[in-house]
Amino acid sequence: MRILITGGAGFIGSHVAEAVAAEYPRAEIVVFDKMTYAADYENIAHLLVRGRRWLVVGDLCDFEKCMEITVGVDVVMHLAAESHVDNSFGNSILFTRSNTLGTHTLLEACRLNGVGRIIHVSTDEVFGETRDGSHTEADSLNPTNPYSASKAAAEMVVNGYLYSFKLPIITVRANNMFGIRQFPEKIIPRFCMLAFLGRQFTLHGTGQNLRYYLSAADFARAMITILEKGAVGTIYNVASEDEYSNLEVRDLIAEAFGIDGEANTTFIQDRPFNDYRYSIVCDRLLALGWRQRLHLKDEIPAIAAWYRDNAQRYTHIF
Ligand SMILES: NC(=O)c1ccc[n+]([C@@H]2O[C@H](COP(=O)([O-])OP(=O)(O)OC[C@H]3O[C@@H](n4cnc5c(N)ncnc54)[C@H](O)[C@@H]3O)[C@@H](O)[C@H]2O)c1
Known part of the structure; x- marks a missing residue:
């Protein structure tokens, strides 16, 4: 094949x-x-x-x-x-x-x-x-x-x-x-890199937008x-069952790096249009026997550790 x-x-x-x-x-x-x-x-x-x-x-x-x-x-x-x-x-x-x-x-x-x-x-x-x-x-x-x-x-x-x-x-x-090897432009890898570099987290708008991960x-x-x-x-x-606001994602990452998320956040101008939330259900896929096994909150420590260990790949863009 x-x-x-x-x-x-x-x-x-x-x-x-x-x-x-x-x-x-x-x-x-x-x-x-x-x-x-x-x-x-x-x-x-x-x-x-x-x-x-x-x-x-x-x-x-x-x-x-x-x-x-x-x-x-x-x-x-x-x-x-x-x-x-x-x-x-x-x-x-x-x-x-x-x-x-x-x-x-x-x-x-x-x-x-x-x-x-x-x-x-x-x-x-x-x-x-x-x-x-x-x-x-x-x-x-x-x-x-x-x-x-x-x-x-x-x-x-x-x-x-x-x-x-x-x-x-x-x-x-x-x-x-979410996972390792994601280019640090999206929120999780970007915040891992910012935390590793001791820089401020930058959040769009109010940080309340929701996403399933x-x-x-x-x-x-x-x-x-x-x-x-x-x-x-x-x-x-x-579809995943796990929905988080951007603020909650920040907090998970801050915790993994042992820093205070709120004290290390700068709010920046929002996107021209930023969808508040997306949501789908996947009954068809569940009927084929697939199930979600991994959850963001459990995986964040390992992802944070991967970005710490592989930071040299990405420091040039920060
Ligand atoms: N990242 C997410 O959260 C997410 C969620 C749902 C769906 N998707 C979809 O999953 C797919 C992969 O997303 P990702 O996050 O891995 O993206 P990514 O940006 O990490 O990777 C995309 C890859 O496509 C290659 N590529 C871009 N333009 C190309 C072109 N013209 N010809 C050949 N290769 C090209 C890039 O070099 C890169 O390796 C995309 O179709 C995306 O729309 C992503």
Whole structure:
């Protein structure tokens, strides 16, 4: 079996590559990645094996390259994307290019090369702000920032390929994720680095925005469950039970570093639009047997320790 993992040198892609390598030790694994600032060769170096698991550097928007890498591929797990909402306010066209046009280009190559199964990774942010209740997979999309709009647009392209070409695609939409190897632009790794460097935590607005946090390792297990038991043409939400405000996340990290969170916080101007909350339920995935195993509050000490031990990777950006 040959599995192509796009974005595999980034945060979640590296966890998915790790889980796939453990679950299918004999499989050929190709990581395809543009190696943007968010990627790191170190994220996957431990997984690469000459002739069996390798990295191909390239851009999703390069059709010839997508054709090359999808020849003979049985499964594509598509995670490559520009993923940081804050950046999407400044350079929104790059988000549409990589996330929407890039997905389209990859799907076209998958179609022409007859790829057997594609799992497209999307986000709970496509539903937009959800003050009350939770979204099922059937609800309509209402993205509110250029990042989530580019991901929702990619889902529309997926839908078109599903109906018009019967391309065997499954879409997954997940909560915010946590784990090691996340580039320190998002709140958890950034605050770990700020705490390590003795700097102030910077919180958007009032810090009261809520997010559910899902472990990247739990998500990677969900990808394998969906590959093995999921139905083509279906969307699966992947949801955690653990909801935290940004202030609560700060406090967990401050505690792990033994510092006073409140005394070390500076509030900064909020995003142009900052969704207060996202919420999804994942009954479909639960019916396939997947369960959440890891919880943010239990994992934070180990994540904090990892950033302390690997701080040299990231100090240049602070
Ligand atoms: N991080 C989260 O909390 C979260 C939550 C839900 C869904 N997602 C989705 O999961 C996926 C992975 O997110 P992440 O947090 O690991 O992101 P990340 O930014 O850490 O990694 C993304 C990877 O994609 C690569 N990439 C970007 N543009 C590319 C292009 N044009 N061609 C090829 N490679 C390209 C980057 O080099 C990087 O390695 C994304 O699709 C994202 O939308 C993320």
